[in-house]
Amino acid sequence: MEPASHSFEELLDFTLKRMEAMKKEGVRWVSVNPDWLSPLEPANYHSPVQEREKSDSTSPSAPPTPRSREVPPLSGLQKPALKTGERKIDSSGPETANPTSSRNQLAAPKAKTKPLDLQKLSDQELNAGMDRLRAEALQCQKCPHLAESRRNVVFGVGNINADLMFVGEAPGMDEDLQGEPFVGKAGQLLTKIIEAMGLSREEVYIGNALKCRPDTPGQAYGNRKPTPDEIANCLPFIEKQVELIRPKALVALGASAVEALYGEKVYITRIRGQRRDYRGIPLMPTFHPSYLLRNSSHAVKRLVWEDMLEVMEILGMPISEKQQGYFKK
Ligand code: SF4
Structure with missing residues (x-):
């Protein structure tokens, strides 16, 4: 042999x-x-x-x-x-799913594709719409197992008038405890990325495709990828958040966020950095910060940073020489 x-x-x-x-x-x-x-x-x-x-x-x-x-069968x-x-x-975790498995096919209903009216709403309409949506999410029971296990519904945080919106996968343990998305180690890294762009966490909006932490029965720790059914149940919330906020740019953090918004199976290593259109809004798919925590090489950080530089360009933000040079070596 x-x-x-x-x-x-x-x-x-x-x-x-x-x-x-x-x-x-x-x-x-x-x-x-x-x-x-x-x-x-x-x-x-x-x-x-x-x-x-x-x-x-x-x-x-x-x-x-x-x-x-x-393309052999993976019988071995x-x-x-x-x-x-x-x-x-x-x-199954980010990107680990076998695309031929029925468990990993995205379930109906499909994501919305109709272009949005991108004219910003009045403050009154926006506040009322977001308040109504939040109230609906806080009492949502569409996934009974998650409604039972959650400590908090993690609706979203930040400026509802933001030009830039980040969409992640689902809350983890820290987020579930605090009721706010991206507050654990991955969240702290996201905050650093936002600050490196010259923005603050309060200036952008951050939400997840799933509002309740995916349960892991029998285990106190650990995360799991949301199931297609859970994503399908929760999708209207993130869709509505985008419809209300109408940002000028979206950043999808990780494969699950892209899959939820587009209703298609993706591999983030293949599509990151390729600007897309989400209902008339430019969307940049990039790695989830938790991936950066596991793969902290300069090369991977640079890839994400290049994605953020492109987002800054989309937003018409000034880019300094220092910012251009981050992670170049
Ligand atoms: S994950 Fe979303 S749809 Fe499921 S119970 Fe929580 S808020 Fe409702």
Whole structure:
């Protein structure tokens, strides 16, 4: 057996054994670094055998490998069927979902696409509309399991007249406790990013696609990705917030935020930095700050910063030489 194949199988065996052990210990959710799973995306994954075939096919004499053979079933990664009483470990997190799994397909209703009237509302209309929406969210029970487990509905925070609005995924533990989005470590990093842009947290608006913390029964800590049903239930709130605020630019933090707003499956590593249009508003997809906490290389920080520089351009903000040079080395 060739060394590459040997180490792959050993690693796979070790991973499966470890997950089985965790499952027996009652763990239901594990978070996985998106970068580790990126090679397993159907478009990227090649078994060791296929990797060899691919490299063979690059030799002048080898015939080209048909595209269909580059997307194998992940049969080697499938876990044995669960026995009665065993609980499923869900490894889905940002970008970790298998796009062919029905659990990870976004459920109807689809996101709104109709262009918005971007003329700002009067203060009176805006305040009344936001108050009504907040009151509705605070008593929302559309996801009974989340309504039961939440400590607070995390509606949103900031300037409802803002030109810039950030949309994240869902509240975590700190946010659930304080009732405010992005107050944990990732939130502190987001605040630094906002300040590096020359703005304050109070000048922008920050909200999440999901207003209640995704529950993790049996676990005091840890986060999980919202399910498509939860996102579908909650989507009208963030849509309405955008409709009321009518910002000049949106920043979607992480894959889940983009998926919620557009109703489509995305991989943030592929689409970040590519300016989009959300109902007439320029939208910049970028990495979630929690990804930056796990991948704090200058290169990744620079990517996010370049996204923010583009947002500043969209907003017509002045950009200093110092700002231009952040994270360039
Ligand atoms: S997550 Fe959204 S839709 Fe679900 S209960 Fe909370 S506020 Fe309601």
